[in-house]
Amino acid sequence: MSKDISNAVIRRMPRYYRYLGDLLEKGIERISSNDLSALMNVTASQIRQDLNNFGGFGQQGYGYNVKSLHKTIGTILGLDITHHVVILGAGNLGRALANFVQFERRGFKVVGLFDVNPELKGRSVRNVKIMMIDEFDGFVKENKVDIAAFTMPRDKAQLMVDKVVSLKIPAIWNFANMELSLPDDVIVENVHLSDSLMQLSYDLAKRNEK
Amino acid sequence: MSKDISNAVIRRMPRYYRYLGDLLEKGIERISSNDLSALMNVTASQIRQDLNNFGGFGQQGYGYNVKSLHKTIGTILGLDITHHVVILGAGNLGRALANFVQFERRGFKVVGLFDVNPELKGRSVRNVKIMMIDEFDGFVKENKVDIAAFTMPRDKAQLMVDKVVSLKIPAIWNFANMELSLPDDVIVENVHLSDSLMQLSYDLAKRNEK
């Protein structure tokens, strides 16, 4: 039933989810597209269009039930499924991700942390032992792994891509500041911190220009 | 001279910059929009349109000079200007950012790291001492600060927003998993790791559906 929903829509879903989560915490039961639009600074029309890609979740004259909409979007995003994550690179960034509490709440379970630095061997982060990278192959063969987070230095990244592909890990969460070349069936989600910084830099430059 | 270039275009500039940097390293002197488009998996038309927003950087019959285009895009993005950054929250993520080498290469200089945890007091990361948050006001009054990176826990974020606004720091690089409510003249660049994870989750769910 994948009607191929546009990426622009998908990218907005986590934001809806976040806002609905906040409303839920505040104990708000229902909300109209109009009120939500004021809160989120988008048009009510867009909210209704977006949600209707997945089905009619609202009710005329009432609006949307916060709790059930939140849950539904969670399901759409696959947050009710547990994903097993390995983190490749146990430096500050890798450890930050391993400590990231949201992680587990959203169904992402860190099952392994790998590094090349022998000093880190045996240390653990939130009950996950840091292993050496030469144990990686064996580990993946023994354990289900859905996502490999790339937090190693840039120069090790392409090498690990090849490993990940040959081990048939379906998805990569890429923090290495480079474009990974990959077969089409591997899912990649890039977090280019460097690009984000450049955007900030541009905005500052434009501001000063005025 | 800000003709208000569309955000879609701006968001693509860092990627061009990255590719051109790679080409430069490989010693490639010139490239046509056509060759670059094949490399980057976008249309040649889009490349030419994008670049022409800022001026005619190419030459008919020749293409684009890699080195000068790289430099020009760097200037457009404001990478030749030094920005002073404070990191608010010296946990793993804050320390990871402080260690981020790209950072300084792009004109971002970490001038201060702040935390509430007294155990961290006096420790330093890449020659930047960790200070206590109560020293923050004084520090900002003595030093130029352009960007505050928000790497503290979510519940401290809105409090720090108020501080940043009253101290007139122009920009926030936000890693806290929440929407910050801010006056319009404060620049914010959000890095919602949580959203990125959800996107990944969605892609995995869709894949499994097939």
Next chain:
DNA sequence: TAGATTGTTAATCGATTAACAATC
């Protein structure tokens, strides 16, 4: 000069917004 490739206009495509009938 001939060939290549840009800069730019025009055509197409897709995404957003507006409007309103359906309906709770």
Next chain:
DNA sequence: TAGATTGTTAATCGATTAACAATC
């Protein structure tokens, strides 16, 4: 029932792609 608000169609707007004359 009357009022509110959705779901959805139609209109608009903006972004991408195609095409080609200009020009190096």
